Amino acid sequence: MKLIYILAALPFIGILFGIQFANKVTPIIFGMPFILAYIVMWVLLTSVIMAIVYRLDPTNKDGDTE
Amino acid sequence: MNASLIIIFGVLLICIVLGILAQKGKDMDLEQWTVGGRGFGTIFVFLLMAGEIYTTFTFLGGSGWAYGKGGPTFYIIGYGCLAYIMSYWLLPAIWKYSKEHKLMSQSDFFVTKYDSPILGVLVSLVGIVALIPYLVLQLKGLGLIVSEASYGTIPQSAAIWIAVISITVYVMISGIHGSAWTAVLKDTVILGVVLFLGIYLPIHYYGGFHEMFTQIEAAKPGFAALPKTGQSVSWFSSTVLLTALGFYMWPHTFASMYSAQNAKVFRKNAIVMPLYQLVLLFVFFVGFAAILKVPGLKGPESDLALLRLSLKTFDPWVVGVIGAAGLLTAIVPGSMILMSASTLFARNVYQVFVPRATDQQVSKLAKLLVPVIALVSVYFTFKGGDTIVTLLLMGYSLVTQLFPALLLSLFKNNVVTKQGAFAGIIAGVGTVAYITITQSTIGTLFPSLPQVIKDLNVGMIALFINFVVMIVVSLVTSTASSKVKSNA
Numbered sequence: 211m212k213l214i215y216i217l218a219a220l221p222f223i224g225i226l227f228g229i230q231f232a233n234k235v236t237p238i239i240f241g242m243p244f245i246l247a248y249i250v251m252w253v254l255l256t257s258v259i260m261a262i263v264y265r266l267d268p269t270n271k272d273g274d275t276e
Numbered sequence: 277m278n279a280s281l282i283i284i285f286g287v288l289l290i291c292i293v294l295g296i297l298a299q300k301g302k303d304m305d306l307e308q309w310t311v312g313g314r315g316f317g318t319i320f321v322f323l324l325m326a327g328e329i330y331t332t333f334t335f336l337g338g339s340g341w342a343y344g345k346g347g348p349t350f351y352i353i354g355y356g357c358l359a360y361i362m363s364y365w366l367l368p369a370i371w372k373y374s375k376e377h378k379l380m381s382q383s384d385f386f387v388t389k390y391d392s393p394i395l396g397v398l399v400s401l402v403g404i405v406a407l408i409p410y411l412v413l414q415l416k417g418l419g420l421i422v423s424e425a426s427y428g429t430i431p432q433s434a435a436i437w438i439a440v441i442s443i444t445v446y447v448m449i450s451g452i453h454g455s456a457w458t459a460v461l462k463d464t465v466i467l468g469v470v471l472f473l474g475i476y477l478p479i480h481y482y483g484g485f486h487e488m489f490t491q492i493e494a495a496k497p498g499f500a501a502l503p504k505t506g507q508s509v510s511w512f513s514s515t516v517l518l519t520a521l522g523f524y525m526w527p528h529t530f531a532s533m534y535s536a537q538n539a540k541v542f543r544k545n546a547i548v549m550p551l552y553q554l555v556l557l558f559v560f561f562v563g564f565a566a567i568l569k570v571p572g573l574k575g576p577e578s579d580l581a582l583l584r585l586s587l588k589t590f591d592p593w594v595v596g597v598i599g600a601a602g603l604l605t606a607i608v609p610g611s612m613i614l615m616s617a618s619t620l621f622a623r624n625v626y627q628v629f630v631p632r633a634t635d636q637q638v639s640k641l642a643k644l645l646v647p648v649i650a651l652v653s654v655y656f657t658f659k660g661g662d663t664i665v666t667l668l669l670m671g672y673s674l675v676t677q678l679f680p681a682l683l684l685s686l687f688k689n690n691v692v693t694k695q696g697a698f699a700g701i702i703a704g705v706g707t708v709a710y711i712t713i714t715q716s717t718i719g720t721l722f723p724s725l726p727q728v729i730k731d732l733n734v735g736m737i738a739l740f741i742n743f744v745v746m747i748v749v750s751l752v753t754s755t756a757s758s759k760v761k762s763n764a
Contacts, residue, residue: 221361229509238493241489
């Protein structure tokens with residue numbers, strides 16, 4: 211149970227606090243300014259993280275009754 | 277009438293027909309009209325909620341901000357992402373409680389949780405006040421789109437009237453079923469248009485994305501990152517956090533949540549929604565592409581960046597398709613907003629003061645209020661001028677004030693009393709109003725603070741005051757009421 215909360219907290223840390231280390235235009239990565247590429251990376255990671263959370267979360271195992 | 281206008285009006289007609297078809301064969305009581313009988317599955321709820329998020333603000337405003345402000349625009353992707361994570365836990369909890377108590381609006385939730393119809397009235401009024409600038413913004417965007425796409429033959433004012441009348445007729449006939457079907461149409465068209473523009477324009481004008489940003493960096497160093505002061509890193513983080521908290525507090529977003537079949541729908545959506553946001557990247561690219569190609573749009577004019585670059589680049593029929601996409605981004609959220617505002621007023625304000633009103637009367641009033649609220653918005657659209665962005669930000673800061681009382685009410689032992697919730701919301705909303713009217717920032721209020729704190733989004737102060745007042749008043753009133761209980 212605890213693990214899913216830690217996982218879900220990661221994008222908050224990455225976006226709210228990590229951004230100060232990523233605030234620059236160069237190097238341009240995949241055609242995007244560095245800061246934008248950094249945010250996009252977190253968006254992709256969020257989707258992956260939420261998929262893992264969905265799998266781990268016991269609430270989703272018991273059918274569609276909820 | 278040119279090719280672009282024929283396409284735009286054709287799409288408008290399809291919207292209205294879809295709205296009428298969606299309504300056929302369904303008995304329209306208030307629950308059916310507003311929450312679709314709670315029968316929508318993952319895909320429909322996804323489309324509805326996505327539909328509300330991709331509005332004219334993102335289509336024209338997103339590209340306009342990229343054009344005028346550069347790096348700070350990226351906050352739009354950041355906050356959605358965090359809001360979707362919270363939605364995984366938040367939405368199922370709200371949905372479950374709402375279903376058990378047969379709730380239909382956001383205020384119903386507060387009324388039932390805090391057992392206080394007056395709190396419901398306050399929440400409704402905050403919601404309606406916040407929604408009006410949001411609707412005004414859609415209408416303004418529509419006006420820009422239609423008049424630009426007509427190459428100046430239709431004035432903005434006429435375009436706004438056409439838009440308002442269609443939205444109103446369509447909402448009154450079909451309610452949320454209409455919105456869901458138009459959402460399907462809208463998402464298909466917007467996805468195609470945005471991807472095409474965002475890929476074609478940078479390649480056509482610059483030879484690629486990398487080259488585009490290299491040229492922008494050469495012309496305006498640091499423009500595509502956050503500035504050192506003003507909309508700096510601390511502005512970014514505080515704005516992302518504030519808007520993420522307010523994300524689901526809009527009455528129309530809240531209400532569309534009720535249309536889900538089961539709670540799993542939201543948990544599944546939390547996986548896909550972040551990816552869907554990446555569509556916004558291409559909106560930004562259009563704005564960046566416009567910087568060196570249609571220079572000189574200042575202030576509110578920067579919202580025209582996407583349209584002006586399209587006019588410069590394409591034939592009228594392509595402009596028509598782009599305009600039609602823009603029209604859809606205004607109509608879907610516009611209809612949801614109108615419906616939420618009218619339902620809120622009928623059920624959570626009128627019925628509280630006239631308790632004898634039957635459900636049928638309330639349902640009728642809700643429908644009658646649709647044109648009234650539409651007209652109020654038209655009034656502000658014509659009157660507003662360039663303070664629209666200020667109004668939208670005020671709207672966001674306002675709805676976020678509902679978050680603390682809502683969040684704490686989901687816990688088993690809620691420390692917040694109804695007096696506490698009431699006082700907190702009033703304090704928060706009052707602070708927002710004061711800050712907005714006096715145009716203060718943390719910098720003007722406390723000039724000696726370090727820059728990092730000065731750049732914080734002012735909505736954060738309001739939220740902080742709200743929270744403190746809420747807790748203090750709750751502690752005072754809960755000890756008072758327990759004393760009464762122990763004396764009795």
